[in-house]
Amino acid sequence: MYIKQVAVIGAGTMGADIAYVMANAGIPVIVKDVDESALTRAQAHIADLFQARVARGRISAADAQGRRDLITMTTADAALVEATLAIEAVSEDMRVKKRVFQDLDRILPPLSLIVSNTSALSISELASVTGRPQRVAGFHFFFPAHLMKLVEVISGQKTSADTIETLRRLAEEIRKIPVSVKECPGFVVNRVLMASMAEILAFQQETQVPYSEIDQAVVKSGIAPMGPFMLADALGLDVALEVNRTLFQAYGDRFRPAPQLEALVEKGHLGLKTKQGFYSY
Ligand SMILES: NC(=O)c1ccc[n+]([C@@H]2O[C@H](COP(=O)([O-])OP(=O)(O)OC[C@H]3O[C@@H](n4cnc5c(N)ncnc54)[C@H](O)[C@@H]3O)[C@@H](O)[C@H]2O)c1
Missing domain, CATH: 1.10.1040.10 (N-(1-d-carboxylethyl)-l-norvaline Dehydrogenase; domain 2)
Structure with a gap:
């Protein structure tokens, strides 16, 4: 499956960095948060990260602007309807995450993937509230996600091989190192x-x-x-x-x-x- 557009849910410490990583690799991203001020902080943080790359001579100011333009910030669910992958990065709370997964399952096209950046919670439990458990997995970045290379790709009980393969290819496309991990509390790292x-x-x-x-x-x-x-x-x-x-x-x-x-x-x-x-x- 080809990932054309990513939605990042939660614009906190991890969500902002993940959005930067996607845009920096040329992938359009929509960032959704319930809190406007989190979106404003995320936007400023992402601008700083691009500015630092320009200052180090890694990319031109025009390229940085082009990549920044790939990011849309929103508080509205309606903006997520075309996402081929949603990465949930909201607070580490099963109840909050389950509500987000239910909403995403309702909003996203049926073939889209829904993954969690959870540090330790059960992927199978999150998958169980959706009608697409085979398209649900863990996609666990490490802090700070713009620097750390490793991404744990976690299978739940029903995650399909295709989903894992798509996520591993995406991780390589964004210049990360995927490591496949079986589900258990806290995974490996x-x-x-x-x-x-x-x-x-x-x-x-x-x-x-x-x-x-x-x-x-x-x-x-x-x-x-x-x-x-x-x-x-x-x-x-x-x-x-x-x-x-x-x-x-x-x-x-x-x-x-x-x-x-x-x-x-x-x-x-x-x-x-x-x-x-x-x-x-
Ligand atoms: N902080 C880390 O170092 C780290 C590292 C790896 C993984 N994680 C995991 O990533 C996830 C996010 O962690 P964080 O540190 O970025 O948290 P954070 O508290 O910095 O940010 C969470 C964001 O989610 C938003 N949010 C809460 N409910 C929401 C909802 N229903 N819809 C949309 N947005 C919502 C909040 O407004 C907040 O901006 C957690 O599961 C955490 O375990 C964190």
């Missing part, structure tokens, strides 16, 4: 990432070593380009906690959410997006 994060949080609580010292040590050691606390703040502590809770429910004690993380989210300190998380911004 987030199980590993959250297990490491749980251990680091436990270490921090036992030793009271400041977050900044741990982050600096991780970066200096070359294990990762960014320390775990800085990364968690950037990707959103609410999202991290939701993923953590899903893994805790599925796998038990080794993923018990850390008290520091729960306390921050309870106070509304969600990281960069609220200017307060493990760090103040």
